[in-house]
Structure formats: structure tokens, C-alpha cells
Amino acid sequence: MASDPAAASSSAGRLVDRAVRATGGCACGGVRYRITGHLRDVVHCHCEPCRRITGHHMAATAALRSDVQFESEDSLRWYQRTDTVRYGFCSTCGATLFWEAADKADMVSIAGGTLDQPTGLTTVLAIWADAASDYHCLDDTIETYGVDRSGY
Ligand SMILES: [Zn+2]
Ligand SMILES: [Zn+2]
Helix, strand or coil: CCCCHHCCCCCCCECCCCCEEEEEECCCCCCCCEEECCCCCCEEEHHHHHHHHHCCCCCEEEEHHHEEEEEEEEEEEEEECCEEEEEECCCCCCEEEEEEEECCCCCCEHHHHHHHCCCCCCEEECCCHCCCCCCCCCCCCCCCCCCCCCCC
């Protein structure tokens, strides 16, 4: 990611880039990011890889990769789950942070819980609901799909 000259020229800790939409990071602060463009509303993914990696399910917003800048990424590591899908996590605190897929190369999914509050986002969709753990209470107020073989 290219660094943003607006951030380098900020003073007194105040970002001068008016387009910053959101900031976020992991629990230990080893990864800190900011997003300067549109954020998609939140999608829950209950697929088995997301369930095991997050410990429950993925609740992710998404942004253009070109809109994501890192203030700190020293502890960011990637788990290449398949040839085309990888998860980003913090190697210090273990936080789930990102998900990327080769067929959506311009986008990055961002674990919603890592965003600083308030996010201003809404949960709009659940996918792979059939793979949710048996203890999980699915939310019947949001649009929900079962097992979807589209590559998640
Ligand atoms: Zn961390
Ligand atoms: Zn998933």
C-alpha cells in the first residue's frame, strides 16, 4: 500500500485527509489501518474456514484495496488457505483482520469488529448459514443464504 502524503503532513495527531471513512486495528495495535472510501455493509459468513479462523463467524465489511492504508502493519501476517483465498491476522494478538480472494482482487474484506466505533454500518446478509455451528443463533431478520458453492 502506498503511504498517504496527507497523513505525513498532518500535525498534532490530527488527520488532515477529509476523506477518511473509518479507522481500525487489532487488539494489540500491531496492525492499524484507515479507509478513505466506501465501506460495504456487514456480511456474516458462516462457512467452516471462517468459523474456525474467527472462532465463531466472519462479520465483514469490505473496501477497495486502494482505499486501505496501513498506519502499522508490523504484525500483519497472511494465512493462504487456498490458492485463491487468504486471511489476514495479527501475529501478536491473533486478531482476525482481513479476507481476500483472487477473483475479487480489487477488494479486501475487513473484520467488522476491528473497526473503531462507531462504524455506522448495518448487518445486511448472512451466507453459508447451513455451516454455522449448532449452538449459533441465526438472525432471521437478515437475508440469509444456506450453503453457497460460490467460492467463499
Ligand atoms: Zn495485534
Ligand atoms: Zn467464510
